[in-house]
Amino acid sequence: MNNNSNWKSYLLMFGLSMTLIGCGGSPDVTTTSSPSPTQTSTPTPTSTAPTTPTTPSASQTISEKGIGEAKLEMTYGELKKALGSNVEFKVESPYMVDFDAIAVTKGGKVQYYILYPTGKTFADTDKIRDVLTNNPDYRTDKGIGPGTTIKQAAAEYGDPTLYYSTANESREFVKFANFKPDNIYFRPKATNQGFAGVYPSQIQEYNKTGEFQSGATINTVQVSCSPTVCQ
Numbered sequence: 001m002n003n004n005s006n007w008k009s010y011l012l013m014f015g016l017s018m019t020l021i022g023c024g025g026s027p028d029v030t031t032t033s034s035p036s037p038t039q040t041s042t043p044t045p046t047s048t049a050p051t052t053p054t055t056p057s058a059s060q061t062i063s064e065k066g067i068g069e070a071k072l073e074m075t076y077g078e079l080k081k082a083l084g085s086n087v088e089f090k091v092e093s094p095y096m097v098d099f100d101a102i103a104v105t106k107g108g109k110v111q112y113y114i115l116y117p118t119g120k121t122f123a124d125t126d127k128i129r130d131v132l133t134n135n136p137d138y139r140t141d142k143g144i145g146p147g148t149t150i151k152q153a154a155a156e157y158g159d160p161t162l163y164y165s166t167a168n169e170s171r172e173f174v175k176f177a178n179f180k181p182d183n184i185y186f187r188p189k190a191t192n193q194g195f196a197g198v199y200p201s202q203i204q205e206y207n208k209t210g211e212f213q214s215g216a217t218i219n220t221v222q223v224s225c226s227p228t229v230c231q
Contacts, residue, residue, distance in 0.1 A: 114130070
């Protein structure tokens with residue numbers, strides 16, 4: 001596939017309007033409550049993040065440059081060479097709406113997923129432009145990653161805003177007031193499988209809130225190319 005001709009179009013799918021599909025149920029929240037939809041299935045962490053955020057090793061750090069050894073703009077072949085022979089690479093098709101993925105697995109545990117447009121192939125010469133993890137071993141330099149509660153993340157990065165757009169698959173995301181990288185996307189998870197955010201009962205095309213269910217966590221973290229990161 002030609003990633004250079006496709007990445008700008010599929011990057012738009014993961015912009016600020018992306019959210020999680022759902023319907024029905026009432027959440028347990030810290031301040032108020034409103035109807036909250038149930039989500040479609042999404043990758044969930046196999047273990048929990050540390051109770052106290054800890055700084056990860058360099059090989060397990062999430063940054064605007066990538067996740068662990070998977071750096072944006074490096075080729076798939078370069079990643080395989082860097083990881084060595086003890087790592088498995090398995091295509092998952094379909095992975096989510098509009099995307100297939102390559103699951104990068106070590107010791108029987110998926111480390112992260114390399115995403116690319118559905119129906120395409122991903123060759124050794126293709127550049128990595130989207131990488132996603134639901135593995136709690138991977139965290140930012142402040143110790144925030146899959147399995148971290150939104151409350152913990154807010155203590156490090158400032159007030160959260162949860163949001164989704166009905167025009168873009170209703171995928172839900174959460175951003176934090178003091179978190180600077182614009183190409184890292186946190187996707188939340190609620191304990192009751194509904195939206196993690198508590199939204200007004202009247203649904204608009206674009207919906208946002210500062211309220212969230214008690215116990216809501218970060219489910220996945222995605223790092224994508226943006227004009228400030230990728231050429």
